[in-house]
Amino acid sequence: MNNIRWPFILMLNALGFALFFSWYLPEGHGFWFTLDASIFYFFNQALIKSHTFLVLVAVTNNRVFDGISLLAMGSLFFWYWRKESATGRRHRVIMGIVMLFCAIIINQLGHLIPESHVSPTLYFSDIYRVSELLHFPTKDASTDSFPGDHGLMLLIFTGFMLRYCGKKAFFIAMIIFLVFIMPRMMIGAHWFTDIFVGSLSIALVCLPWALLTPVSDGLINLLDRYLPGKNQAIN
Incomplete structure (x- = not known):
């Protein structure tokens, strides 16, 4: 219990809850809705002002682009994996497995939030849709856009990079997060708050209990003990 960073965990949890309830409690979501609407209309009007921007938004919200985001995360992970010894590489792979496991659990917990809404392209009328x-x-639309699953997965990846690969990896992971989450907002498939309130608040509440306690290290050590190939890694 001594290696649990209680003050930091509680601070991040408090920040996550404060962020969420600042959006959830006010009628009509208060100033957050004004911000959401302003961001949506800014990008929505830009769709008809620039054909280049229209094409860019369409391409970056194609399913193929999701594959590119996975490639970007995989490339960053591979960069740190390749620098390790055989034992270190095994540890990195197991860390990746634990990260995926935590992502599934945290994503399911996120969907327990008693809030659901459609994307701005389905909420507002007389707007432009890229698909049209x-x-x-x-x-360019979602019937259930809160919280942003894609943003949450990217934030979980970012948190694990910080915990196990350091600040440089965290900085690069943050760039990946921003690059691949922005198209969702620019096309109107997500509100700004779907990611920067929904996804972020869930990450702030859940991730510290995995990364700042013995949970993630314990799972890594457990899998390292029982998964095959340990002797080969040591040799």
């Missing part, structure tokens, strides 16, 4: 402006397969 271009004949191109793209995702």
Whole structure:
């Protein structure tokens, strides 16, 4: 119990709860809705002002682009994996397995929040939709956009990079997060608060209990003990 960073965990939890309830409690979500609407309309109007921007938004919300986000995360992970010894590489792979396990659990916990709403493209009328402006397969709407699953997964990856790979990896992971989450807001498939309130508050509440307690290290050590190939890694 001595290696649990209680003050930091409680501070991050308090920040997460404060962020969420600042959005959840006010009628109509208070100033957050004004911010959400302003951001949505800014990008929505830009769709008809620039064909280049329209095409960019369409392409970056195609399913193929999701694969590119996985490639970006995998490349960062691989960069740190390749620098390790055989034992270190095994540890990195197991860390990745634990990260995926935590992501599944945290994502399920996030969906227990008693809040659900449609994306701004389905909420507002008399707006522009990329799927109607271009004949191109793209995702510009969601019937359940809160919290942002994609943003939450990227934040969990970012947290694990900070915990196990250091500040430089965290900085690069944050760039990956921003690059791959922005298209969702620019096309109107997510509100700003779906990610920067929903996803972020869940990450602030849940991730510290995995990364700042013995939970993640314990799971890594447990898998290291029982998964095959340990002797080969040592040799």
